[in-house]
Amino acid sequence: MTTFVLAGGCFWCLDAAYRVLRGVTSVVSGYTGGEMPAPTYEQVCTGRTGHAEAVAVSFDSDVIPPEVILDAYFTMHDPRQLNRQGNDIGTQYRSAMFFADDGQRRLFEAARDRASQWWDGGVVTTIEPLGEFFPAEDEHQDFFANNPTQGYCLAVAVPKVSKVRARFADYILAG
Numbered sequence: 001m002t003t004f005v006l007a008g009g010c011f012w013c014l015d016a017a018y019r020v021l022r023g024v025t026s027v028v029s030g031y032t033g034g035e036m037p038a039p040t041y042e043q044v045c046t047g048r049t050g051h052a053e054a055v056a057v058s059f060d061s062d063v064i065p066p067e068v069i070l071d072a073y074f075t076m077h078d079p080r081q082l083n084r085q086g087n088d089i090g091t092q093y094r095s096a097m098f099f100a101d102d103g104q105r106r107l108f109e110a111a112r113d114r115a116s117q118w119w120d121g122g123v124v125t126t127i128e129p130l131g132e133f134f135p136a137e138d139e140h141q142d143f144f145a146n147n148p149t150q151g152y153c154l155a156v157a158v159p160k161v162s163k164v165r166a167r168f169a170d171y172i173l174a175g
Contacts, residue, residue, distance in 0.1 A: 011030070022172065023060045027055050027058075030055070031044050051134075052091070070108065079119060080121045097126070109127060144161075
């Protein structure tokens with residue numbers, strides 16, 4: 001099993017989009033990239049902890065290649081927006097990839113290079129060493145599935161999931 005820690009706006013959207021892909025075995029919403037130990041959602045939302053809302057995506061690379069996981073990441077958010085995604089503004093919503101080792105760093109750099117060719121404009125996604133990852137509170141785990149009619153999910157998450165479904169149809173879960 002391989003795990004990538006990725007941030008690209010609100011973790012609810014990343015979580016929802018990754019859960020539709022065959023080979024993804026686990027998605028955990030959480031916080032990383034900051035200095036405060038064990039921050040809460042409320043603390044991260046202030047933008048003062050240095051943490052990003054992120055997901056730890058675990059997957060079976062025999063079922064879904066790492067490049068697909070990373071290309072999906074660059075499909076489900078706009079990596080040209082610095083410290084924001086749409087109306088979610090602040091460093092906690094930055095586009096960032098957190099590498100656990102040099103192999104991941106190289107994969108992340110190659111994915112960012114590929115994405116810079118698809119997006120019109122400069123990709124601002126940072127590639128940072130992975131520090132401690134703190135799982136978010138229970139209510140933030142699998143948020144979309146547990147709150148499918150919530151306004152944010154309908155307005156923001158659904159279009160992102162739809163983009164992933166369309167672009168990666170060969171890797172979508174049946175049913």
